[in-house]
Amino acid sequence: MTVLENIIASKQIEVERLLQVSIPFHAAKQPIPFKDTIANSSEVQIISEIKRASPSKGDIRTEINPVAQAKQYEACGAAAISVLTDTTFFKGSMEDLQAVAEAVRIPVLCKDFIIHPIQIDHAKAAGASIVLLIVAALSKQQLHDLYHYAINKGLEVICEVHQVTELEVLLELNPEIIGINNRNLKTFEVDLQTTAKLAALIPHRDTLIISESGFRTRSDAILARDAGAEVLLIGETLMRATNVSKAFNELKVAKERSTKHAR
Numbered sequence: 001m002t003v004l005e006n007i008i009a010s011k012q013i014e015v016e017r018l019l020q021v022s023i024p025f026h027a028a029k030q031p032i033p034f035k036d037t038i039a040n041s042s043e044v045q046i047i048s049e050i051k052r053a054s055p056s057k058g059d060i061r062t063e064i065n066p067v068a069q070a071k072q073y074e075a076c077g078a079a080a081i082s083v084l085t086d087t088t089f090f091k092g093s094m095e096d097l098q099a100v101a102e103a104v105r106i107p108v109l110c111k112d113f114i115i116h117p118i119q120i121d122h123a124k125a126a127g128a129s130i131v132l133l134i135v136a137a138l139s140k141q142q143l144h145d146l147y148h149y150a151i152n153k154g155l156e157v158i159c160e161v162h163q164v165t166e167l168e169v170l171l172e173l174n175p176e177i178i179g180i181n182n183r184n185l186k187t188f189e190v191d192l193q194t195t196a197k198l199a200a201l202i203p204h205r206d207t208l209i210i211s212e213s214g215f216r217t218r219s220d221a222i223l224a225r226d227a228g229a230e231v232l233l234i235g236e237t238l239m240r241a242t243n244v245s246k247a248f249n250e251l252k253v254a255k256e257r258s259t260k261h262a263r
């Protein structure tokens, strides 16, 4: 079994539990727009992640105060905050997301492994403005159903791919936002060239491309920018940084004219 298969098996059990309880959250705010705020920016934007631990790296910063960390990200100019809400593999929680969503004025992404609408209901009720759908974790029918379910709830959706075959399935949906994960979720191998390889196959110029995972240096950010990414999703590097603002600014690059022409 791959780690992704393991995670999905655990989500199936989690969904059974969620279907038997009433939703314990009630978001105070309406979803906050994400994609439309990116278009006019002159810099590549950053989604900063709250990531306590991960299957590939083990514990990263389990003791973190997610609200304090998210406020630092917001002060740095993050476009959104990603919160890993899975407990078993990432030591996060929906409570982390709720606390962050209440504390910041930027959109919050529920970074989880969604396989059922009930998870979208919980994410929205906890205050998420964006949810993630991982193409490798879903059948084509599930992908289409969950995508439209989330959109109809007023949420934005990042559809994540890692391979050409996944992108081909996804393009039939004509999604507004595509996340290209540089990390292979089955082997953990990270290859920043994944963004260039897949972005070149995305035909619609108004599709927002997010490059996810593996950003350590400014040249990594420039590589993704030149491949067509307008947003970077960054977890571990910001979580481990002793000076978050310095690490953030190091990875913040101008959105040059080449951004669109690279595609």
Ligand SMILES: O=C(O)c1ccccc1NCC(=O)[C@H](O)[C@H](O)COP(=O)(O)O
Binding pocket: 003, 004, 049, 051, 054, 055, 056, 057, 181, 183, 185, 188, 212, 213, 214, 215, 233, 234, 235, 236, 237
């Ligand atoms: O990070 C992992 O080990 C991982 C393993 C299996 C499934 C998903 C995983 N990570 C989720 C993510 O996509 C990342 O947290 C996110 O893109 C940030 O990556 P990074 O900047 O490399 O922490």
